[in-house]
């Protein structure tokens with residue numbers, strides 16, 4: 001399911017000049033495999049530091065998660081800053097929290113620096129509780145970030161209702177570091193920025209084989225090949241069997257979105273009037289926002305399917321009606337989905353399995369800011385910066401045991417958690433997630 005069919009972003013984005021397919025033997029200092037935020041950010045930062053960079057993309061730009069996502073620019077990781085310090089030690093944990101906490105700055109700085117037109121809005125991201133038992137956890141999260149200087153605030157149920165236009169939530173917190181973008185327009189903007197720095201980009205050119213000969217990496221594609229000193233693999237949830245060990249470090253979980261017709265003005269002034277985006281704390285979280293033309297866009301985990309249709313988005317339609325009964329008469333005009341790469345520890349991974357071979361992946365649904373940031377970390381490493389000064393831990397490639405069953409297990413787990421969420425909603429009880 002890497003189809004862009006039905007994608008709102010594809011329909012509302014300025015086109016990109018077609019990219020060539022690699023059809024010759026090429027050389028580069030740095031070759032990047034995968035042209036999502038990770039790969040293009042890595043290419044951009046390496047090329048702007050004067051390196052000769054070439055990017056290979058299997059499909060067209062935007063066919064991976066970076067062209068399909070919800071466009072929520074979120075600071076931080078799933079783990080709170082204190083937890084990161086416990087997991088990695090005080091100094092390394094604090095550096096990781098600072099790296100993830102400042103990730104949205106990089107996105108909005110790049111947008112400004114390169115004049116990327118992508119409907120960027122920076123009025124914050126809301127994380128809202130579906131039950132009161134979750135509020136203390138969200139308050140602690142906000143306090144931890146506030147003590148590290150972040151612009152965040154706790155929200156009462158009333159604040160949440162004013163900001164969202166639904167009384168469904170008990171409160172939560174606002175993280176003003178976050179915002180929204182038109183995700184495909186941001187990606188295409190990064191593509192143009194790369195081209196401006198002389199990066200050579202090739203579409204429809206999947207890497208089929210990677211091998212090292214005499215200290216130089218050789219990547220074979222269908223019709224060409226690339227020789228490079230350094231290779232950066234940036235294929236996230238779309239990693240294929242060419243990089244099988246890496247593929248088995250993440251579980252690719254589908255996430256499906258729907259977008260309504262543009263809302264009438266009266267609803268636009270009540271629903272998310274200040275342009276924030278929302279993620280809630282259901283076990284299977286729901287995330288939503290408005291786009292630039294006032295369409296309501298909602299996503300949640302979905303069924304494994306090629307092209308989402310009304311028949312397989314009932315969860316979305318129920319969520320819409322439950323959150324905003326007034327949207328009942330507004331038609332759904334777009335349905336699309338993609339895969340999110342989940343890691344076992346909930347943290348993105350930076351790998352260097354062999355000298356001159358780097359990889360970054362596993363954003364657990366928070367890749368707009370974090371993949372852009374890890375792309376820059378990958379470029380810094382490729383430029384020779386010592387691992388200790390990256391501020392992001394380099395970890396060994398550790399495939400998940402019984403990975404073949406993980407997709408089946410993920411599907412079963414999603415169904416189970418959806419059922420528990422539905423039960424909780426029907427009897428007004430709290431889910432346990434945070």
Ligand SMILES: Cc1cc2nc3c(=O)[nH]c(=O)nc-3n(C[C@H](O)[C@H](O)[C@H](O)COP(=O)(O)OP(=O)(O)OC[C@H]3O[C@@H](n4cnc5c(N)ncnc54)[C@H](O)[C@@H]3O)c2cc1C
Nearest residue numbers: 034036037038058064065066069070072207338366367368
């Ligand atoms: C539906 C959905 C909603 C999401 N919502 C959000 C959100 O609101 N906020 C947020 O922060 N994150 C969100 N995410 C996650 C986010 O989109 C990803 O974490 C991020 O885009 C990952 O970027 P990437 O560059 O690492 O990978 P991708 O953008 O997936 O790019 C990987 C690329 O590698 C290419 N590729 C694979 N194999 C090869 C090969 N052999 N040779 C050449 N190229 C190859 C693929 O074609 C693909 O283009 C969402 C994801 C999905 C799917």
